[in-house]
Amino acid sequence: MSNIRDEVIRANSAYAAEFGDKGTLPMPPGRGFAILTCMDARLDPAKYAGLAEGDAHVIRNAGGRASDDGIRSLVISYKLLGTKEWFVIHHTDCGMETINNDIMGSLLESSLETSSVDETGWHDNGAGPGSTEGKYLNWLTISDREQSVIDDVKRIRSSSMVPSEIPIYGYIYDCRTGKLIEVPGAAQAGALG
Numbered sequence: 215m216s217n218i219r220d221e222v223i224r225a226n227s228a229y230a231a232e233f234g235d236k237g238t239l240p241m242p243p244g245r246g247f248a249i250l251t252c253m254d255a256r257l258d259p260a261k262y263a264g265l266a267e268g269d270a271h272v273i274r275n276a277g278g279r280a281s282d283d284g285i286r287s288l289v290i291s292y293k294l295l296g297t298k299e300w301f302v303i304h305h306t307d308c309g310m311e312t313i314n315n316d317i318m319g320s321l322l323e324s325s326l327e328t329s330s331v332d333e334t335g336w337h338d339n340g341a342g343p344g345s346t347e348g349k350y351l352n353w354l355t356i357s358d359r360e361q362s363v364i365d366d367v368k369r370i371r372s373s374s375m376v377p378s379e380i381p382i383y384g385y386i387y388d389c390r391t392g393k394l395i396e397v398p399g400a401a402q403a404g405a406l407g
């Protein structure tokens with residue numbers, strides 16, 4: 215039934231056939247930095263930031279938010295694997311800008327099927343039953359794109375587990391142009407502590 219699975223396995227065979235000497239790469243990122251960014255399918259950090267295998271850590275979640283788990287990964291990134299500079303990269307047209315906790319909770323309460331979106335917002339057309347569990351989560355949605363980058367840089371900067379000498383940069387990736395745009399105020403928020 216799943217053509218996707220076949221496609222992935224076929225692509226992997228081709229990749230492994232050209233794997234070369236990458237099997238000897240060390241675990242610590244060779245270029246010593248980490249990126250926290252959104253899972254959006256249009257973003258390819260390896261391409262937009264020029265990464266090869268072994269170069270850097272890329273931590274992804276919905277929105278590229280500095281969630282507890284995002285910070286967990288960043289701490290592992292420096293404490294065990296030696297990264298020395300971090301980027302927080304959100305993007306234009308992020309799906310997390312189209313919802314809030316109430317909307318997400320209501321959509322899930324209605325059904326577990328995929329919702330649809332139009333110019334009036336999100337709609338759930340599923341038959342249900344859904345789940346009320348979504349009402350108890352903080353979905354870390356985004357209401358102000360630049361502020362969310364600053365908030366995340368600040369949250370990481372202020373963690374007692376994050377060394378003051380790691381600079382944290384804040385950018386927005388423009389989905390229309392592929393460009394990284396520095397967020398005004400993020401440099402100050404992420405400056406060396």
Ligand SMILES: [Zn+2]
Nearest residue numbers: 252254308309
């Ligand atoms: Zn996104």
